[in-house]
Structure formats: structure tokens, C-alpha cells
Amino acid sequence: MKPTNITDTEIWAYVSNTADKETKERIIAWKDSSSFDKQRFDDISKTYGKTGETTPEYPDLEVVKERFFAAIDSNTKEKPWLPKLWKYAAVAILFIGLSFLYLKPEKTITIATTYGEQKELELPDGTLIWLNSSSQLSYLKAKPRTLELTGEAFFEVTHDKSNPFTVTTSDGSSVQVLGTKFNVKSYSQTAYTETVLLEGSVAMSHKDVQDTILMVPKDRVRYQQLEQNLIKSTIENTNHIIAWRKGVFQFSDKTFNEIAMDLSLQRNIQIQIRNPILAESRFTGYFEASATAKDILETLQLTKTFKFNENTDGIWTVE
Incomplete structure (x- = not known):
């Protein structure tokens, strides 16, 4: 038996153990032939593995549609009295169901x-x-x-x-x-x-x-x-751009305002600058990870004149 024109529906029937004898023989012959598409077979097998007992997380829409319409057409042929409206209603139910599957939030x-x-x-x-x-x-x-x-x-x-x-x-x-x-x-x-x-x-x-x-x-x-x-x-x-990867606090030609913001984010402190001229003054510096905020501010005082203090609420004021 020449394994030609193997459909997704036939593969689905085979992997789900619902195929008739002729279909099984066609699939077996196809698997032993040079035209066997292992990726296609594995994809449908995995899809069945997910849909066989539980709701599929990522269903193969084309496979599901083909299997569904094949079943509908079969029922229509066997039961010509089946109203067309039932078929259309079934189609609507299918796509409503699939929409819920595809709307399932991803992790x-x-x-x-x-x-x-x-x-x-x-x-x-x-x-x-x-x-x-x-x-x-x-x-x-x-x-x-x-x-x-x-x-x-x-x-x-x-x-x-x-x-x-x-x-x-x-x-x-x-x-x-x-x-x-x-x-x-x-x-x-x-x-x-x-x-x-x-x-x-x-x-x-x-x-x-x-x-x-x-x-x-x-x-x-x-x-x-x-x-x-x-x-x-x-x-x-x-180098100063990625110095933080080693815990180093390094900056080059940065405004005091930018330095204060980085200190706030990295050291969990709040700094209020009351001197607008100082806020726009620029500094370059390098401090090891062990340096405290006080160490850094005291060092900056060596190049610019300003005062700072920490109040009881943990807020640092600079002026």
C-alpha cells in the first residue's frame, strides 16, 4: 500500500488509537517510507498528548479544525436530516471554545x-x-x-x-x-x-x-x-557605566542631582538638595562597595562647599 496523501486527521486517529485497520496500515507504511515527515508526526502526537485528557495549553488550531470538521461532515452524511443550523452552531461552539484556549494567559x-x-x-x-x-x-x-x-x-x-x-x-x-x-x-x-x-x-x-x-x-x-x-x-x-555590576559607585561628569538620585536608589536613602547651583554642579568619582553615603558626601565636599545632615526620619538634606 503506497503511503500517499496522509492527512492530519489520519495521523490524529492513529496516535489516539481510534484509526481503522486501513488507516493504521497506511500510517505504518508511511512511517517506513522516505516521505515520512517525522516533525509533522511528532507535532500532532504532542498535541494529542496535551488534548487527550486535559485542555491543551498551546493547541494546534489546524489539526483541531480538521478533526472537528471531518467529524461534522461524517455526521451530516450519515444523518441527512441533521439541520444545517446544527452544523453552524457547532462551528460557533468550536471557535468560541478555541478562543478561550488562546486567551489563556501565558506565564x-x-x-x-x-x-x-x-x-x-x-x-x-x-x-x-x-x-x-x-x-x-x-x-x-x-x-x-x-x-x-x-x-x-x-x-x-x-x-x-x-x-x-x-x-x-x-x-x-x-x-x-x-x-x-x-x-x-x-x-x-x-x-x-x-x-x-x-x-x-x-x-x-x-x-x-x-x-x-x-x-x-x-x-x-x-x-x-x-x-x-x-x-x-x-x-x-x-567603564563607569557598568561599574555597578561589581557594587562600585562610580560616576563621570555627573550632576549632583543625578548622583543623589543614584545614591537614593542604591542605598535606600532620601536626599533633598536645597542648593540649586550645587544640584547642577558636576562631579567625577570612584567609590568601593563598602563606602557609605556619608563617605561619598564627605569626599564630594572636598571639591565643592556644601553642608549635609541626616534627620531623625532618615532624610538627608544638602545645602
């Missing part, structure tokens, strides 16, 4: 850090991620290369040309890559989302900005929330 993976905490994780595709303090990363289990970030993270993305890697943030920014190393910073407390590229190439965009900016190594692109624009600049030394 979301969420990783979060608290103040002063960093985490390192590896995605199923081998991509490595370092998550900075006070940050959160989430993705659907079925789509681990499409992530949502709140806070800051560094990525070493595994190259996959057929499946681009995307990081989105709550303010609507998006970074798309194939394989590269880059840092994304997007805290809700800051007025910008920033991407710094170390290796490879990425494209940064925003839902409210028409242009997409292609980045090369040492590029920094910021989405300014107030101005609603994307600004690109160059950073000659990117």
Missing part, C-alpha cells in the same frame, strides 16, 4: 531586586543579564527575548538573526538588537531612559518619536521625557 517570569542588591541571570537562549538595585525585569515564558525593564540592567545578548532581542521600558522606549552588549537605565524617578552600547549594534526608538537611532559602540542615547526627544552622544570611557 510571566519576573525578576526583581531591592535597594543595594544586584542579580545575575541567564535566559534560555544563553543571554546573560545583570540587574541593578531597585529594578525589575519581566518576560513571557514563551518569549524570553522580549523583555520589559524598570530600573537598570546590563545585557550580553546571544546572537540569533532570526529572533531579534527587544527591551522595552515603561516610558515607551524600545531597544532592538541581534547580539551585543549594552546597558539600559530607566528608573521611574528619573526624567530619562538611557541606553549605552559597549559592543555590537542596537536600534533605540520611542513610541512618541518618529526617528529610530542606530547606535555603534560608545554611543549613548537618551530619551528625554520632558522634551520628548532622543539625544545621542559619545562616551569615550564606558
Whole structure:
């Protein structure tokens, strides 16, 4: 018996042990022939394994439809008196049922850090991620290369040309890559989302900005929330951008306001700056992980004149 024109319905009947003798013989002959499609057979077998006793998590819609309509047509032929309305009603029931299956929420993976905490994780595709303090990363289990970030993270993305890697943030920014190393910073407390590229190439965009900016190594692109624009600049030394991965508190030509915000996020303190000129003054510094907020502020006092103190509520005032 020549195994030609094997249908999905016949394979389904075979794997579900409901096939007649002739169908079984056709499937067996097909499995021993050069035309056997193992991937197709395995896919239907797995689908039956999921639907045989329980509701399928990811049903094969085409297989289910073919099996369903075959059964309907069979009943119509055997019972010509069956009203067409019943068939149409059955079709409606099928698609209503399938809609519930496909609306079933997918599992979301969420990783979060608290103040002063960093985490390192590896995605199923081998991509490595370092998550900075006070940050959160989430993705659907079925789509681990499409992530949502709140806070800051560094990525070493595994190259996959057929499946681009995307990081989105709550303010609507998006970074798309194939394989590269880059840092994304997007805290809700800051007025910008920033991407710094170390290796490879990425494209940064925003839902409210028409242009997409292609980045090369040492590029920094910021989405300014107030101005609603994307600004690109160059950073000659990117070491300070990812120093946080080692717990180091490092900054280069940053305003005191930005430094105070980073201290607040990483050390769980609240800083109020009452001197507007100081707030916009710029500093460069390097501090080991063991340095306290007091150590850092005292060191900055060596270059700028200001006073600070901590009140009983744990709020630091700088003036």
C-alpha cells in the first residue's frame, strides 16, 4: 500500500488509537517510507498528548479544525436530516471554545531586586543579564527575548538573526538588537531612559518619536521625557557605566542631582538638595562597595562647599 496523501486527521486517529485497520496500515507504511515527515508526526502526537485528557495549553488550531470538521461532515452524511443550523452552531461552539484556549494567559517570569542588591541571570537562549538595585525585569515564558525593564540592567545578548532581542521600558522606549552588549537605565524617578552600547549594534526608538537611532559602540542615547526627544552622544570611557555590576559607585561628569538620585536608589536613602547651583554642579568619582553615603558626601565636599545632615526620619538634606 503506497503511503500517499496522509492527512492530519489520519495521523490524529492513529496516535489516539481510534484509526481503522486501513488507516493504521497506511500510517505504518508511511512511517517506513522516505516521505515520512517525522516533525509533522511528532507535532500532532504532542498535541494529542496535551488534548487527550486535559485542555491543551498551546493547541494546534489546524489539526483541531480538521478533526472537528471531518467529524461534522461524517455526521451530516450519515444523518441527512441533521439541520444545517446544527452544523453552524457547532462551528460557533468550536471557535468560541478555541478562543478561550488562546486567551489563556501565558506565564510571566519576573525578576526583581531591592535597594543595594544586584542579580545575575541567564535566559534560555544563553543571554546573560545583570540587574541593578531597585529594578525589575519581566518576560513571557514563551518569549524570553522580549523583555520589559524598570530600573537598570546590563545585557550580553546571544546572537540569533532570526529572533531579534527587544527591551522595552515603561516610558515607551524600545531597544532592538541581534547580539551585543549594552546597558539600559530607566528608573521611574528619573526624567530619562538611557541606553549605552559597549559592543555590537542596537536600534533605540520611542513610541512618541518618529526617528529610530542606530547606535555603534560608545554611543549613548537618551530619551528625554520632558522634551520628548532622543539625544545621542559619545562616551569615550564606558567603564563607569557598568561599574555597578561589581557594587562600585562610580560616576563621570555627573550632576549632583543625578548622583543623589543614584545614591537614593542604591542605598535606600532620601536626599533633598536645597542648593540649586550645587544640584547642577558636576562631579567625577570612584567609590568601593563598602563606602557609605556619608563617605561619598564627605569626599564630594572636598571639591565643592556644601553642608549635609541626616534627620531623625532618615532624610538627608544638602545645602
